[in-house]
Amino acid sequence: MVSFLIRRVFYAIIMLILVSFISFLIINLPAGDFMDQKIAELEARGDKSAVARVEDYRVRYGLDKPMLTQYWIWISNFVRGDFGLSFQFERPVKELIGQRLTLSILLSLTTLTITWLIAIPLGVYSAVNQYSIGDQVITTIAFIGIGLPGFLLALLVLYVAIVILNQDVVGLFSREFQDAPWSLAKIWDLLKHLWVPALIGAVTGTAGTIRIMRGNLLDTLGQPFIEAARARGLKSRRVIWKHAVRMAITPLVIILGTEAFPGILAGNILVEVVLGLPTIGPLYINALTTQDMFMAGTVLVLIVFLLLVGNLITDLVLAWIDPRVRLE
Amino acid sequence: MTDAVAIPMEEKKKDAVKISQSYWSLVWWKFKRNRLAVVAAFILAGYYITCLIFPEFFAPYSKGLESDYIEARPTYPHFVDAAGSFSLRPFVYGLDEEIDVATRSRKFVVNESVKYPLYFFVEGEPYKLLGLIPAKTHFFGTDPANPDAKVFLLGTDRLGRDQFSRILFGGRISLFIGLFSVAVFLFVGVTLGAASGYYGGATDIVVMRITELLSAFPQEPLFLALGAAVPVSWPSTRVFFMVTILLALIQWGGLARQVRGLVLSGREEQYVLAARSFGASDRRIIFNHLIPATMSHVIVIATLKIPGMILLETALSFLGLGLVPPTVSWGTLLQNANTVRSISAAPWYLFVTPFILFAILAYNLLGDGLRDAMDPYSK
Amino acid sequence: MSEITDDVLVSIRNLRIRFDVRDGIVNAVDGANFTIRRGKTLGVIGESGCGKSMTAKAIMNMVPKPGVMTGEVTLYKRHVENGSQVVEEIRIDQLDKDGEEIRNIRGGVITMIFQEPMSSLTPVFTAGLHIMEAVKLHRFLPIESIGDTMTRNIQKKREVSPEEAREIAIDMLQKVGLPNAAQRVDSYPHQLSGGQRQRVMIAIALSTHPELLIADEPTTALDVSIEAQILDLMRELQETVDMAILFITHNMGVIAEMADEMVVMYMGKEVEEGSVVDIFENPKHPYTRLLLASIPEIGEKKRELATIKGMTPSPFNLPTGCVFHPRCPDFMPGKCDVVKPLLATVAKNQNARCLMYDPCWPNTAEAQAVKAKA
Numbered sequence A: 001m002v003s004f005l006i007r008r009v010f011y012a013i014i015m016l017i018l019v020s021f022i023s024f025l026i027i028n029l030p031a032g033d034f035m036d037q038k039i040a041e042l043e044a045r046g047d048k049s050a051v052a053r054v055e056d057y058r059v060r061y062g063l064d065k066p067m068l069t070q071y072w073i074w075i076s077n078f079v080r081g082d083f084g085l086s087f088q089f090e091r092p093v094k095e096l097i098g099q100r101l102t103l104s105i106l107l108s109l110t111t112l113t114i115t116w117l118i119a120i121p122l123g124v125y126s127a128v129n130q131y132s133i134g135d136q137v138i139t140t141i142a143f144i145g146i147g148l149p150g151f152l153l154a155l156l157v158l159y160v161a162i163v164i165l166n167q168d169v170v171g172l173f174s175r176e177f178q179d180a181p182w183s184l185a186k187i188w189d190l191l192k193h194l195w196v197p198a199l200i201g202a203v204t205g206t207a208g209t210i211r212i213m214r215g216n217l218l219d220t221l222g223q224p225f226i227e228a229a230r231a232r233g234l235k236s237r238r239v240i241w242k243h244a245v246r247m248a249i250t251p252l253v254i255i256l257g258t259e260a261f262p263g264i265l266a267g268n269i270l271v272e273v274v275l276g277l278p279t280i281g282p283l284y285i286n287a288l289t290t291q292d293m294f295m296a297g298t299v300l301v302l303i304v305f306l307l308l309v310g311n312l313i314t315d316l317v318l319a320w321i322d323p324r325v326r327l328e
Numbered sequence B: 001m002t003d004a005v006a007i008p009m010e011e012k013k014k015d016a017v018k019i020s021q022s023y024w025s026l027v028w029w030k031f032k033r034n035r036l037a038v039v040a041a042f043i044l045a046g047y048y049i050t051c052l053i054f055p056e057f058f059a060p061y062s063k064g065l066e067s068d069y070i071e072a073r074p075t076y077p078h079f080v081d082a083a084g085s086f087s088l089r090p091f092v093y094g095l096d097e098e099i100d101v102a103t104r105s106r107k108f109v110v111n112e113s114v115k116y117p118l119y120f121f122v123e124g125e126p127y128k129l130l131g132l133i134p135a136k137t138h139f140f141g142t143d144p145a146n147p148d149a150k151v152f153l154l155g156t157d158r159l160g161r162d163q164f165s166r167i168l169f170g171g172r173i174s175l176f177i178g179l180f181s182v183a184v185f186l187f188v189g190v191t192l193g194a195a196s197g198y199y200g201g202a203t204d205i206v207v208m209r210i211t212e213l214l215s216a217f218p219q220e221p222l223f224l225a226l227g228a229a230v231p232v233s234w235p236s237t238r239v240f241f242m243v244t245i246l247l248a249l250i251q252w253g254g255l256a257r258q259v260r261g262l263v264l265s266g267r268e269e270q271y272v273l274a275a276r277s278f279g280a281s282d283r284r285i286i287f288n289h290l291i292p293a294t295m296s297h298v299i300v301i302a303t304l305k306i307p308g309m310i311l312l313e314t315a316l317s318f319l320g321l322g323l324v325p326p327t328v329s330w331g332t333l334l335q336n337a338n339t340v341r342s343i344s345a346a347p348w349y350l351f352v353t354p355f356i357l358f359a360i361l362a363y364n365l366l367g368d369g370l371r372d373a374m375d376p377y378s379k
Numbered sequence C: 001m002s003e004i005t006d007d008v009l010v011s012i013r014n015l016r017i018r019f020d021v022r023d024g025i026v027n028a029v030d031g032a033n034f035t036i037r038r039g040k041t042l043g044v045i046g047e048s049g050c051g052k053s054m055t056a057k058a059i060m061n062m063v064p065k066p067g068v069m070t071g072e073v074t075l076y077k078r079h080v081e082n083g084s085q086v087v088e089e090i091r092i093d094q095l096d097k098d099g100e101e102i103r104n105i106r107g108g109v110i111t112m113i114f115q116e117p118m119s120s121l122t123p124v125f126t127a128g129l130h131i132m133e134a135v136k137l138h139r140f141l142p143i144e145s146i147g148d149t150m151t152r153n154i155q156k157k158r159e160v161s162p163e164e165a166r167e168i169a170i171d172m173l174q175k176v177g178l179p180n181a182a183q184r185v186d187s188y189p190h191q192l193s194g195g196q197r198q199r200v201m202i203a204i205a206l207s208t209h210p211e212l213l214i215a216d217e218p219t220t221a222l223d224v225s226i227e228a229q230i231l232d233l234m235r236e237l238q239e240t241v242d243m244a245i246l247f248i249t250h251n252m253g254v255i256a257e258m259a260d261e262m263v264v265m266y267m268g269k270e271v272e273e274g275s276v277v278d279i280f281e282n283p284k285h286p287y288t289r290l291l292l293a294s295i296p297e298i299g300e301k302k303r304e305l306a307t308i309k310g311m312t313p314s315p316f317n318l319p320t321g322c323v324f325h326p327r328c329p330d331f332m333p334g335k336c337d338v339v340k341p342l343l344a345t346v347a348k349n350q351n352a353r354c355l356m357y358d359p360c361w362p363n364t365a366e367a368q369a370v371k372a373k374a
């Protein structure tokens, strides 16, 4: 168990080093673009002090040095918690991400809760009542839902809200609360906005989860131990939930670790962009378009980090809920 | 020794041919009975004919033709006019420009006193069919003799270009990206997977480590970052091919793993062992024996992958990180709708979404139908 | 052997189970009639697919989904009321499939050991939890109460507590000969061998003191030495707890070892029934004779029923007349392929379904004409 953990952590660290290096390379491919552009821009404006400041960044982050050195400077600062500077906003990346992290977490948790609250009961119903009308309706809707890309859905929701209902659904706050300090009224306003992106984000996940749940449960319900449990005189409900669902839920745990967990940072980037949410997704896209390298690189590496941690947690949880999974 | 083995081998081959024939005819039979999948196949055929092959013919205008109708609302075809009289020939109303004094904006309104009948197979802008045959006939349009007559089924954009025509032309790029990137995806995934499974050893280790590394990246954010890394200064065709290849390159890992698994289990099969004992080359064994055995699996994966590829391209271009105008794709067309202002002022920019959605749904249905048909254990 | 006497526990009358599937109708059980007696073992034998497991499931009203069951399954349940014994007749086939009444019978009055010991235990539950689950539902302990006999009879029992259930579990595991029961009680199924799992299944089935234990090929999946141990165990346990066993198998040798009475099934029908001694001494039906001939001699390796020529016919395309005729060594052309034999008494306490015996000829004009002609 312990040696398993050590090996997995070691593996994750190696992966993280490789991945962070590759991320750095990718983000840096159009090297220098941003800085040169920025300097040219500032020079044109004649802002001498700004030019000097930008030159200073260049030296501080070793942007005039070879790639490997740059990476080393960045990553050694990174592990100490200094993610570098956003050149676009001229503020630390950590601060900018920190501002939006709470909302990102809140959004992804809400999305996940909605997804599972809808998907698990529907999936179970569908499997238990296989071929019934309800099952057919659920599977059809789930089928269409899987193909529905969230961002197109978000665009259509925008259309309905703006053109037909004349409602404001953009962002997570109304204008008057945008910069207001936290208060009950602001939280209420947030909740009023939150459900739209959460629901949109939940569509694809719900559809997929229903399918997985239904498929697994059908497999499980066909197993001899289910019949054996019934033959012991257990109530149908107990057989389904305690014996069958307990077995069929395992793959959902895998999804939780490998998709939902890293999804905290970038669950549904496109939906967030379309709806203009103050979350991390749009920050990432903005950083990519403006070549804000430390910003983009940090988000990418953090997502990968969450993904690897998620995988690790998944393994542990799986071993806990399914005794057949041995950790070795 | 060779003789002794050769005879059963021949027979085995014949058997294999027979079995595979009956397998595919069974697949075909099962597929035909899945009505939704057949409908989906027809819808896709329709898409490919109108968008990929003959958009010049089906679109009333070329993708670049500008007009004075800036962001004009759609003119829908009618059979019954405002006075209530019916005509078998559909017509569209004319558009009048109007200046909204309050918002100081211009917009177009329908003028029901002007009717432009629609004709099929009309003469219009000249074009080259399939890029070769010069032609002038369009599937439908307004009277070529009347230069004022216009038909904008789905409205126009900021340069007065016909949305409907542009959606058809955009479909050409988007649908092609779907096919082409899946082709690259299949080629890379199947070859590397098969090589990995067949050779084992170092090849296997290297390939598998790469797929592990790939799977350590979150796909969407990685793809967005790669898309952003494609230099803005590149010519549009180069960007197009780059995006297509990137789509394939970030995704082949899963396929390679599956193919590797299938090959590993197939490697010890009798016919492969026999082929090897005849001294068939590795390449031959991989391409003639092992890969065909994975075909049905691969076809299903490919079909189900295409819609994902189309969507990723659309998303990337929508964000302005992929294809950029003047390239016309569903993604770049959707870019028009990326602000709240444009959605409220010209909601017809969103007409491209149903085109995308139907294509995706059709692909999913088709893929699902194929999977059911090819699974030997399904009903 | 069809009259209802005091010692009858379960009687099955005219049981039919059919499945409407795409290719046609399968009559998995096609008119079975037999009786299970208290404290006795009834062996059921027949080739794979002849409907043995379906019959067993019908007794628990657990015929799986597309299956439709008709006929009567009656349980004669004994219990003490106001100090005197009464026998309650329960029509199992008419109970709600998921109702309380049938649930009290399943796992309580009638328990079952399934064909697949490897996968009949829920993988995420320990051996002990399985037993405790059953015990909590079906076993009640007497209350040490003060008071007159009236109240004692009304509330004479209470549910077991979790601690008691665990004790019972360990005790049962010990009884079925699982070594180290106190630790094994917390083992998960994957940590047990096939034989150990089957012992756990038996422990579950016996933990609630059932009146009938249905053992559906309890040893088919196990190797021969373990098979012998399990069979010994079941016999021993039956002696200590007065319980009837319905023993399903494809192995004549096992029937000889275990059963008092036996039923031979072929394609959903009984073809012969009677006491094991009678049938082994004097088999009437050609199929039974073939089965007996296939019993391995001492020292010979275990052989299964595969030695009978030909294969069981397709359920969609049953042979005319006697369904056994294509494989029957005594086939009488013109008769066996025309007339369907009845199940009738052909010797004392011995029924068979074969046209070699007069009573089996149906009393219809057509049948009699065929009989006369030949």
Ligand SMILES: Nc1ncnc2c1ncn2[C@@H]1O[C@H](COP(=O)(O)OP(=O)(O)OP(=O)(O)O)[C@@H](O)[C@H]1O
Residues within 6 Å of the ligand: C019, C021, C026, C027, C028, C046, C047, C048, C049, C050, C051, C052, C053, C054, C055, C064, C066, C115, C250, C315
């Ligand atoms: N779900 C089903 N659909 C259709 N037919 C079924 C179904 N379940 C069982 N049957 C049919 O019922 C018949 C009897 O099955 P049963 O399980 O009782 O056989 P068995 O005698 O127990 O055989 P075995 O010795 O292999 O366990 C089989 O021929 C089978 O084809």
Ligand code: SF4
Residues within 6 Å of the ligand: C285, C286, C287, C322, C323, C324, C325, C326, C328, C329, C330, C331, C332, C336, C341, C353, C354, C355, C356
């Ligand atoms: S009726 Fe005829 S075919 Fe059937 S068992 Fe008897 S002798 Fe054989």
Ligand SMILES: [Mg+2]
Residues within 6 Å of the ligand: C052, C053, C054, C115, C216
């Ligand atoms: Mg059986």
